[in-house]
Amino acid sequence: MRYALLVQGAPYSSQASHSALRFSEALLARGNRLVCVFFYHDGVYNAARLAAPPQDEPHLVDAWVRLNEKHGTQLQVCIAAALRRGLLDEREASRHGKSGHSVEPPFELTGLGQLIDLGLGVDRLVTFAP
Amino acid sequence: MILHILNRSPSSSLVYRDALAGMGPEDRLLLVEDGVQGALPSQVRHFEVVGDRLFALREDLVAHGLDGHCDASVQVVDVDGFVALTEEADKTVSWF
Numbered sequence: 001m002r003y004a005l006l007v008q009g010a011p012y013s014s015q016a017s018h019s020a021l022r023f024s025e026a027l028l029a030r031g032n033r034l035v036c037v038f039f040y041h042d043g044v045y046n047a048a049r050l051a052a053p054p055q056d057e058p059h060l061v062d063a064w065v066r067l068n069e070k071h072g073t074q075l076q077v078c079i080a081a082a083l084r085r086g087l088l089d090e091r092e093a094s095r096h097g098k099s100g101h102s103v104e105p106p107f108e109l110t111g112l113g114q115l116i117d118l119g120l121g122v123d124r125l126v127t128f129a130p
Numbered sequence: 131m132i133l134h135i136l137n138r139s140p141s142s143s144l145v146y147r148d149a150l151a152g153m154g155p156e157d158r159l160l161l162v163e164d165g166v167q168g169a170l171p172s173q174v175r176h177f178e179v180v181g182d183r184l185f186a187l188r189e190d191l192v193a194h195g196l197d198g199h200c201d202a203s204v205q206v207v208d209v210d211g212f213v214a215l216t217e218e219a220d221k222t223v224s225w226f
Contacts, residue, residue: 001217019162023209124219128224
């Protein structure tokens with residue numbers, strides 16, 4: 001089956017990211033496909049390029065990137081939720097006159113329309129909220 | 131059949147009432163994260179109407195130190211079983 005996940009919890013504030021990652025691994029192990037993880041609300045902090053957690057803790061941002069590298073999972077971030085929280089890719093940083101960027105590929109800033117498309121295009125959309 | 135997923139304990143949030151009100155006669159309810167506290171014998175009465183369609187996630191029971199303390203009416207599944215429940219359902223609804 002084709003899955004997408006909607007993550008709405010910030011890393012290290014709620015269990016949502018951990019639950020979603022654990023679910024990702026399990027669904028892939030059962031032979032399903034994880035098409036996309038969509039980050040919304042405080043979930044956009046999962047895309048923070050500069051996250052530097054202690055080395056003995058799970059690195060959630062890197063874990064999402066590994067999903068993309070190993071399984072081709074798209075990592076989409078709601079642009080409206082991201083910009084107002086200071087999460088900008090290079091293009092948006094330049095557009096807003098900021099000197100640095102905080103989001104980089106494989107995370108991509110997209111609109112809510114993408115989430116609607118996802119909901120229509122996959123077999124299962126599962127929400128992990130704070 | 132819809133799989134409803136609840137991550138709040140009935141002792142700290144009333145959202146479980148909305149979840150129950152939104153459930154159809156065939157729907158299933160999975161307790162995850164703090165929600166697994168609802169599987170304890172002292173709290174499971176809140177979910178009486180769900181009958182044998184009540185599930186709790188083992189990994190979160192273990193994380194809360196509650197593994198082995200569930201009420202007998204609750205079906206305990208691991209995360210692989212969680213995925214299986216989503217495969218069997220037409221769709222899922224998360225309550226939080």
